Amino acid sequence: xxxxxxxxxGDRQSSRGQQPPHRxxxxxxxxxxxxxxxxxxxxxxxxxxxxxSADVMAVVKADGYGHxxxxxxxxxxxxxxxxxxxxxxxxxxxxxxxxxxxxILAWLLGPCDDWASAVAAGIELSAGDPWAVEAAxxxxxxxxxxxxxxxxxxxxxxxxxxxxxxWPALLEAASRAEASGHVRVVGIWSHLAHADSPxxxxxxxxxxxxxxxxxxxxxxxxxxxxxxxANSAATLNLPQIHFDLVRPGLALFGLSPVPEVAEPAAxxxxxAMTLTARxxxxxxxxxxxxxxxxxxxxxxxxxxxxxxxxRSV
Numbered sequence: 001x002x003x004x005x006x007x008x009x010g011d012r013q014s015s016r017g018q019q020p021p022h023r024x025x026x027x028x029x030x031x032x033x034x035x036x037x038x039x040x041x042x043x044x045x046x047x048x049x050x051x052x053s054a055d056v057m058a059v060v061k062a063d064g065y066g067h068x069x070x071x072x073x074x075x076x077x078x079x080x081x082x083x084x085x086x087x088x089x090x091x092x093x094x095x096x097x098x099x100x101x102x103x104i105l106a107w108l109l110g111p112c113d114d115w116a117s118a119v120a121a122g123i124e125l126s127a128g129d130p131w132a133v134e135a136a137x138x139x140x141x142x143x144x145x146x147x148x149x150x151x152x153x154x155x156x157x158x159x160x161x162x163x164x165x166x167w168p169a170l171l172e173a174a175s176r177a178e179a180s181g182h183v184r185v186v187g188i189w190s191h192l193a194h195a196d197s198p199x200x201x202x203x204x205x206x207x208x209x210x211x212x213x214x215x216x217x218x219x220x221x222x223x224x225x226x227x228x229x230a231n232s233a234a235t236l237n238l239p240q241i242h243f244d245l246v247r248p249g250l251a252l253f254g255l256s257p258v259p260e261v262a263e264p265a266a267x268x269x270x271x272a273m274t275l276t277a278r279x280x281x282x283x284x285x286x287x288x289x290x291x292x293x294x295x296x297x298x299x300x301x302x303x304x305x306x307x308x309x310x311r312s313v
Contacts, residue, residue: 120144
């Protein structure tokens with residue numbers, strides 16, 4: 001029987017009891033983000049040079065700003081960074097699980113996070129409120145070692161940390177916890193609000209508030225080993241406030257933190273991501289969606305970017 005049905009039956013009989021191996025075919029990507037890890041490494045080296053005597057914390061929060069958290073961290077460490085910074089505790093734990101052994105700081109934390117696992121893994125944790133000090137204190141016995149805390153003072157950004165009015169209460173809680181042996185205060189830090197605006201007077205005010213907060217901590221008996229305030233913009237443009245540690249994020253991936261002042265190349269940075277997608281020409285008056293007013297004045301090119309596949313090279 002030389003028919004489709006006969007051939008189908010023959011195939012079934014010859015392979016009875018066996019299932020052909022299933023091979024998942026990788027669909028071609030409609031959009032792809034190519035990540036140049038060598039660029040991240042080179043940017044880390046450039047930031048290492050700009051930091052002077054300060055250490056470099058490579059900030060790889062939010063999946064390394066879309067570049068891939070773990071490969072970005074490894075590339076940054078290869079380029080000269082000695083710390084890694086992330087926002088969430090689960091990010092820090094994932095880095096440890098991937099074999100990243102450097103010092104890691106996580107700062108956007110909640111009471112329901114796994115404090116015991118973080119303390120046991122040697123993750124350094126931010127505390128801007130007495131409840132965070134208490135969480136680290138309670139986690140320490142199960143972890144078998146003290147929690148490592150960086151006290152955060154809000155000097156003007158308003159995103160996190162203790163306000164100047166609440167700073168004494170945080171210092172008191174941290175001093176008690178350190179005396180119990182369950183906590184070590186290893187750092188004091190804050191965020192800058194206007195470092196991307198060179199000459200902005202708020203930067204000087206924040207630095208002054210930061211120094212005052214550090215002095216109060218020392219009077220409370222605390223001896224932090226690292227002070228840190230500088231983000232990408234301050235790392236490149238404000239060497240006088242590098243203190244012991246700088247925390248570049250955006251610049252690590254080759255973007256200028258002061259785009260109105262200098263392009264990446266002028267700062268010695270290489271963009272690490274190239275986004276490719278299908279594209280087509282669009283005529284003058286083209287609108288990007290239904291119901292929108294005409295948006296283009298001249299011929300242009302449009303690209304459609306559905307979910308993007310990330311590929312490191």
